Amino acid sequence: MAKRPSATASKTVAVRASKPSTARRPVRAPKVSVVVPCYNEQETLPAFADRMTAACRAVAGASYEIIFVNDGSRDRTWNIIETLSRGDPRIVRVNLARNHGHQLAVTAGMSIVRGDWILIIDADLQDPPEMLADMMKLGADGFEVIYARRRARADETHFKVATAKLFYRLLGSISEVNIPQDVGDFRLISRRIADRLNAMPEQDRFIRGMVAWLGGRQTEILYDRDPRYAGETKYTLSKMIRLALAGLTGFSTAPLNLAIILAFVGIAMGFAIVVYILIGYFFGQATRGWSSLALITVFFGVGQFFCIAIMGAYLGRTYMQVKGRPLYLIDEIVTAEPRKPRNG
Template sequence: MTQAPFLSIVAPCHNEEEGLREFCRRAAAAAQSVAGDAFELILVDDGSSDATWEIILDLAAKVPQVLGVRLLRNHGHQLASTAGLSASRGERVLLIDADLQDPPELLLMMMPIMERGADVVYGQRTRREGETWFKLASASLFYRALTRLASVTIPRDTGDFRLMRRRVVDILLAMPERDRFIRGMVSWIGGRQVALPYERDPRFAGTTKYPLRKMINFALDAITSFSTTPLRIATWLGMISAGVAVALLVYTFIRWLQGETVTGWSSIMAAVSVFSAIQLICIGIIGEYLGRLVQESKKRPMFMIETILRGSEQTELPAAFSEMSAGDKRAAVDAALASDKPSRPQKNGRIG
């Protein structure tokens, strides 16, 4: 069995060929500052269509600490992050995006906070450079809505950038849901969680991988994963609609008893349109929850790993890897990384 590192850095990558080398250089430098050579840098290729995997191959051949994980297809940011966490073996695990908007150097500030007893140290954005006004406004609206709707307290203006203890990661991996919202799941776990305020940088290179469609789907996943409030809103809308309808019927009946005929085709059609819209909204809300129940009931694997890479050696993991317990996952990764071949010289792994 290979010796487990002290620190694991997990970075999901999707079409990050332009900035991946710079990310690895900075992340490795930060890791060496706090852990020496006792770290691993896990790069998860989430079905990239550019040269991301080829760059990971090159980096792994040069730096002993680089571990490449290639998914069979694009699974999305949350599941790619989960795949990387599943392959991690460190006692401290840093989850970070590879676009360099979250500075890897903040690890040097996170580690002392954790050594003072924190279970999770998460980055909290005080400023976001390089973002459009629409992205800033929609993100602000999302976090404030989530704060009001969620059944757990999820800190505002935070992403998935965080340092976690191994026990937190193991609990996170034991959660079976497929529609994952990692920052909310970590908040649900509890323990001592400490914020580290920072200013978020603009992307080092490339373009955002979160267009409007993905942002909306992500928001729906977050809200339906941590709140049943939308269902209660649908119930109240139905009750209010029923009350208004009864009031209109009573009003119409009284006018009829008085010998008057209630006219107004336009007002009737407007009322029908409003009630129909409310019904469709309620059906849509219920459909979101039912759709997630259907997906969970299928019990398909969360993600599918094509290969795991260290150096120039690529190894397949068991098909049921994503469904294993956290301990079995670490054992499977250890077995995959074990080799009878002579190890490469452990030189100071510089990335250039």
């Protein structure tokens, strides 16, 4: 039994590789690590594992690892991951104590990677594992981040496509960081970028924005996103809204500036109302009707609530950060040799 890795993990289980002679060899960092967050993906995991394993072998031979992170799935996802790992010592299984969400599941996997290059990919097969070869070629050219830009989205509703485009355009217009548009978390990053990403402690994580903030030589690769292999999308409207809020409040102070602008507009309108009242008083014209008064009251009421909502969003981020809770809780890590998470 390996030593407990940290306060964020309850236990780490080391298992012997299928070939004892391989287990006795000196442990060398693999060339490629693949981080795969999984939430209720029992229908897609076998097919994904086959394609991802073939893609890794094509570019790295036997020097790779695939880290499956079970994010509190309610179906047979964890059982399938266990079965896959028993048949392949290069498969690492990580079981989170509960559902922490996609971004923290990726973070949990990133904390134990050992590869020189790290691929982040979902298990739904919308992002083709075979693109790893083209990404590695760009990495060999000196790029440290190769992110996949979606050229087309198959079988996605017009509402989702439209809202995604609106979000990325809005984020790009107000963000203090150049965050690529139409890009998810599907990307290949170097070891240096991965270490810097692991050192970032923030709770409300927006990984695609965090990687953009880290800088380095970054480039894109275009692809057509495939439809889901099976099952239904796990990104509900509420989850997309939370992710959008994390991006907007995590990489821009524009909402705070908007509150300031509204405050000055309110002051200017208040001054104009005072001037209007004084002119009416000196010229003997009484203001009649309640419509204008009601309109002004509603305007200022909405403005105040809007400002409070914006400040509340930032206050909420501060509240979550200063509590200092672990980013995630790992119940179990099963791998060919013990390893320690870098953060948590």
